Amino acid sequence: MNQQLAFMPALLACACAAQAQSSVTVFGALDAALTHSKGSVASGTTMSNNHWGASKLGFRGIEDLGGGLKAGFWIEGAIFPDSGAGGATNTNNQPGGQGSVGGLTFGRRSTVSLFGPWGELRAGRDLQPHYLNIGLFDPFAHIGIGQAQLPTSTVAGVTTTWIRASNAVHYRTPGTLGGAFVHAAYFLGEKPKDGAATARDGNGYSLRAGYEAGAVRFGVGGMQTDFATGRVTNASIAGSYDFGAVEVMAVAMRDKVAGAPPDGRGRQLGLRVPRGAHEFRAQASRYTSTAPSAPRTTRFAVGYGYDLSKRTTLYGIVARIENAGGAARTLEGALAGPDGSATGVAIGIEHTF
Template sequence: MKKSLIALAVLAASGAAMAQSSVTLFGVVDATYAYGSGSVSNKSQLTNSGYNSSRLGFRGVEDLGGGLSASFWLEAGVNNDNGTGGVTNTNNQAATSTGGGLTFNRRSTVSLNGGFGEVRLGRDYTPQFWNLTVFDPFGTNGVGTTQTLNSSLGGPTTVRASNAIGYFLPGNLGGFYGQAQYYMGENNSGTPNKKDGNGLALRAGYANGPINAAIAFSETKFLTGNIKSWNLGGQYDLGVAKIMAHYSNDDIKNGNEGTGFLIGGLIPVGAGEVRLAYSTYKIDTVGADPRSNKIALGYVHNLSKRTALYTTFARVSNKNGAAQALNGSVTAANRNSTGYDFGIRHSF
């Protein structure tokens, strides 16, 4: 009888511990028919992530008591048009990009959370990327993606960084938010490029009511020239529409400097939403200063909370030697390129 009581007590304690933790499977499957036309060649393809990035992920949290919790997040990019996984970068240096299999290239982190905020370790978005995607009506996905990202000189850490140590402020600061991130290239000492891929980035913002605004700074070290980036962005919700804008600057030491901006908006229409944006990016060089200007217009129709149909049109014009092209097409310098997306997104 005593052994039975002990066994029941152990089971009850185990059940209580399990009740304090949870694991969630989540993902997005987004299929896109994409067409691009340029002065040199056109391209037609079935691809993915025209509205939201296709992904498969696992996340979980455990209540440690006393206001503390531990959590993890593993998120893999998925190319659902051909079944492969997304590429990744192991040390913030472009030459080491690998992929094809299912890798947790989008995010791979473990965190400790409490009243002090969150300490997050692993591969994650960089602070300098958040303003580009949050304040872009197209969320940096598909043919409508802001030109401040497509033409960016920000290098391998423009979007994500591996080997990162991050800190996020707690969410009870009256609308103020912020983060700091240090990431490492992990090269051996005693080599000329020992600091390649090392970087530090900061972001601070305020979101309350209809207003959301933030500014970010970063510097990533490279033997060929450190890259300093900064950007700022904002959004205002008018009720009938959300207007947003951002400005971006990328400066390579003893090299080129790129500057650009976006202005756009989101307009609810029945069960859907109209998306529109104008973005531009110019690279200051010794000679001509190539510039690409893009206009983008799209519509998303929500069939449910998880399923949506969408279409996007974009056109980029190039000047001073720029040759940006859309959806895999090729265009000559100073010529235009046009692209279309038609797709369906399902999330779970």
């Protein structure tokens, strides 16, 4: 008995050392709002989600392997506070792999990583590098009624690989390059190589490179995904400058589907003005098709948030879209016919943990 007890301090020391070298964090956010939208065809009032921040539940951890190496994981799922439902995911980067909203999936992110002096290798499902080059420069984080029009109008569609991709391998350069970085990803549709036209459906790559240091952020991005119906491509250039009193951000984007004209052009200009517990956001964006009638949708949005604490924010957002050239885009809860318009208001609360 005494010999067994003699080993206890050593075992406890080992356990403490292991605990010091590893960590696991539970995190998340809930964002819910009452939204009223009025369109040229129909209006509606809804309890909606995700206007100031994305509702989610996640777990992440990291382990120090020694010798400058670390291993980590990150799983994160979408939650809809209005109903308690979980967000969907896509198993193979193709329309047929898109699931339905229901039980919780880790469709926002599900990755395992290895870190070293050479950077990070990451495997699983995650945001696309080219999408980050657009979403990181939207003051409304490309969610809710305030988001830029670019991701909702794209000719490529957003249900496959425009925002996230499954079955992917990512590489990110280390943070020791004086602000310069490269982020690349290659992903698989996992179709059998049987010679069929669909054999490469869901395969592709996504890239982003740029500079982030101090008040300056700049990046260029691009992606390609193969489908039998046409190769989808996207390219963008984006940047921002933080003047302290206000951060100004801008994006220019082009996307197309090979053999299936027209293609599209997107532009967005945003402002973020932090003032202690107060934050103001504003954005103007336009997406235009190269079709003969030049269908285009312009969206304007302004928002205000007040921090009740470090984790809880009350907010209000007003947005309006205007269609021309036969476009008929709309806002949540409203309908707008060709060349119609819609206006929406969201009043909500976001709580992070």
